[in-house]
Amino acid sequence: MHAHQHHHHDHHYGHTEVKNIRAAFFLNLSFTIIELVGGLITNSVAILSDAVHDLGDSFSLGLSWYFQKVAKRPRTKEYTYGYKRFSLLGAVINSVILLVGSILILTHAIxxxxxPQHPDVKGMLLLAVLGVIINGMAVLRLRKGSSINERVVSLHLLEDVLGWLAVLIGAGIMYFVDAPFIDPLLSILISLYILYNVYRNIRQSLRIILQGSPSQLDMEEVKRSLLEIGEVQDVHDLHAWSVDGEYNVMTVHVVLRSALPMEEQHRLKLEIRDKLLSMGVQHCTIEFEVADEECVYSR
Structure with missing residues (x-):
């Protein structure tokens, strides 16, 4: 769901990316419907639990496609940082859908x-082969893309391919051996895997929503790096947060050793911005102070 970062690409590239994600979305959604029906017909909870996984992925893809367009909107008076954070809303909604779906599947599978009930093994094998082929096609389609959004979505779909390989192997074993417990066991494993990812996604989203400092940013290292600059005596009132998990924002008060003329301040600001950009801060507001100046925020 990381479409939002790519609004700086040219129109043609953005259009290709949207088309790739749209194609993957329709492939995934149509197959999810086949899966739900197939899971009910074959009496397989493993296939139904994978259908829940795929439904979540279809939702992710739909949101990626939508936010790819939304993120291109210019910032407004209401949304001064633009529309990047809307993708978080999608991540939270998607996580809740997957959470509810996985719990429902677990209550049936355990x-x-x-x-154990006997599933229709031949039907399971047929669906599993279809699953590997269709999800594989979607992965290849998105692998051609170079954006972070396409890479993240293709990883999602690669997980689906692996899930279907597991169902294929499970059904293959059941074809030769009478072991119907494999079906609910696969279902439980798939559901637990989904729940683990939901936990990680919600934790990450909450950290961003609650304005925790970006996880990839070491605040102590940022401070150390700024103090290495000759003209800088101290750094305080350092705040960092992330708009969407990729676009990071920072405000900082920099105490100078001595008062500098405006052009020197401008040069220093550019140097600080370059340093911060290399550490993963895309937007930063810098306030200069002199050594004996009292800062109301540092009390």
Missing amino acids: PRLFN
């Missing part, structure tokens, strides 16, 4: 582990 009792089946102790009282």
Whole structure:
């Protein structure tokens, strides 16, 4: 869901990216419907749990496609940082859908582990082969793209391919061996994997929403790096947060050893901005102070 970062690409490239994600979305959604029906017909909870996973991915893809367009909107008076954070809303909604779906699947799969039912193994094999092919096609389509958004989405779909390989192997074993417990066992493993990812996504999204400092940014290192600059005596009132997990913002008060003329201040600002940009801060507001100046914020 990281479409939002790429509004600086030319129109043609952005259009290709949207088309790739749109194609993957329709492939995924149509197959999710086949899966839900197939899971019910074959009486396989493993296939139903993978359908829940795919439904979540379809939702992610739909949101990626939508936010790819939304992120291109210019910033407004209401949204002065632009529309980047809207993708977080999508991540949270998607996580809740996956959470509810996985819990529903687990409530069906766990009792089946102790009282296994025989799924239609031939039908499972057919769906698993289809799953590998269709998700594989979507991965190849997105692998051609170079944007972070396309890479993230293709990783999602690669996980689906691996999930289907697991179902294929499970169904293959059940074809030769009478072991119906494999179906609910696969289902439980897929659901636990989804829940683990939901936990990670929600944790990351909450950190951003609650304006925690960006996880990839070491605040102590930022301070050290700024103090290495000759004209800088001290750094305080340092705040950093992320708009969407990729676009990071910082405000900082820099105490100078001595008062500098305006052109020197301008040169110093550019040097500080370059340093911060190399550390992963895309937008920064710098306030200069002299050594004996009292700062109201540092009390």
